[in-house]
Amino acid sequence: MGCSFSGLNALYDVVSGGADVWVNERRFKILKQIGEGGFAFVYLVKEQQGGHPAKLPKHPKYIADDGLYALKKVIIQTDEQLDLVQQEIHVSSLFNHPNLLPLLEHSIISVKGEGAWIQEAYLLFPVYEDGTLVDNLNLMRTKKEYFPTLTVLQIFKQICEGLKVMHTFDPPYAHNDVKPGNVLLSKGKEQSPLAVLMDFGSAAPARKQLRSRSEALALQEWAAQHCSAPYRAPELWDCPSVADIDGRTDIWSLGCTLYAIMYGVSPFEYTLGEAGGSLQLAAMSGQVKWPSGPSPPYPDSLQKFVIWMLEPRVALRPSIEDVLLHIEKLVARLETDSMNRNLL
Numbered sequence: 001m002g003c004s005f006s007g008l009n010a011l012y013d014v015v016s017g018g019a020d021v022w023v024n025e026r027r028f029k030i031l032k033q034i035g036e037g038g039f040a041f042v043y044l045v046k047e048q049q050g051g052h053p054a055k056l057p058k059h060p061k062y063i064a065d066d067g068l069y070a071l072k073k074v075i076i077q078t079d080e081q082l083d084l085v086q087q088e089i090h091v092s093s094l095f096n097h098p099n100l101l102p103l104l105e106h107s108i109i110s111v112k113g114e115g116a117w118i119q120e121a122y123l124l125f126p127v128y129e130d131g132t133l134v135d136n137l138n139l140m141r142t143k144k145e146y147f148p149t150l151t152v153l154q155i156f157k158q159i160c161e162g163l164k165v166m167h168t169f170d171p172p173y174a175h176n177d178v179k180p181g182n183v184l185l186s187k188g189k190e191q192s193p194l195a196v197l198m199d200f201g202s203a204a205p206a207r208k209q210l211r212s213r214s215e216a217l218a219l220q221e222w223a224a225q226h227c228s229a230p231y232r233a234p235e236l237w238d239c240p241s242v243a244d245i246d247g248r249t250d251i252w253s254l255g256c257t258l259y260a261i262m263y264g265v266s267p268f269e270y271t272l273g274e275a276g277g278s279l280q281l282a283a284m285s286g287q288v289k290w291p292s293g294p295s296p297p298y299p300d301s302l303q304k305f306v307i308w309m310l311e312p313r314v315a316l317r318p319s320i321e322d323v324l325l326h327i328e329k330l331v332a333r334l335e336t337d338s339m340n341r342n343l344l
């Protein structure tokens, strides 16, 4: 896993009035904070000259032309938080795919807090300055804007491509927290935005055999802490005592995510409405209401696609391969329809 606990690996170095932070042999200036999580702060940083180039990795995975990166600082206060960050580092190092956020550098250090020593982790990533999918959807919602059908499918397809790498790994991994808040976007000049799946702190081997009530309750408790409730699969809300759990928990979250890319809101939160109610019961019923959406509305085939993934009976829920094949079909149909329209 290669975590370093040396206090020399990442440390603040206050030079000429600006706070610099070292991550291993590389030196960065913090430009601004761009995000915040439970126990984490994410900063936009710029790489500075004066690192120790001789010791830089010979074949770095990624070098930003403008020297800009995202640096996540995690405050570690408990053994559980340390496990989580180590899991994030471990899982990130397993995969290498354009739709999975790469971890470029990491270090875990001990620093003197108020009286006691605490640990901090520093994780360096490419920066996606257009933020998360949820940031974009929230903004669009206030303006009553919607992604066009083809863009919905292009974004969704990339999330699925990233997830397929995890689901087909040996052993298969589940992400366990697929949601628009864990997808970063880069709109760039391309027609279709680039989407990458991030946050591997909850990822774990996908296959779990439950053979007792206590195993089921332990998984249920774990899911309550790690899988965001509006996107959580029914079998993780109420784990059967005897069941084979697999990556199809993520497919449920993908169904919720596709709905959210279309309408800017998660399906069961929307279905419960302002009156609120039990997300668990709503998810277990699998029944969703549909917002009015764009005009003209999205094709029925897209809503049917969501319903196919929001199948409470796991055995009938598609796999990631099924989902990707279906996207291909929908995109091909859209392209044919648009060609036919142009010919009329």
Ligand SMILES: Nc1ncnc2c1ncn2[C@@H]1O[C@H](COP(=O)(O)OP(=O)(O)OP(=O)(O)O)[C@@H](O)[C@H]1O
Pocket: 034, 035, 036, 037, 038, 039, 040, 042, 070, 072, 125, 126, 127, 128, 129, 131, 132, 181, 184, 198, 199, 201
């Ligand atoms: N590479 C990046 N580029 C741009 N913004 C980022 C990047 N990584 C993280 N962020 C921003 O920082 C926020 C928090 O990051 P992240 O989700 O990794 O933290 P977390 O502690 O795991 O959060 P949570 O408690 O929600 O799980 C993100 O929602 C996003 O807005």
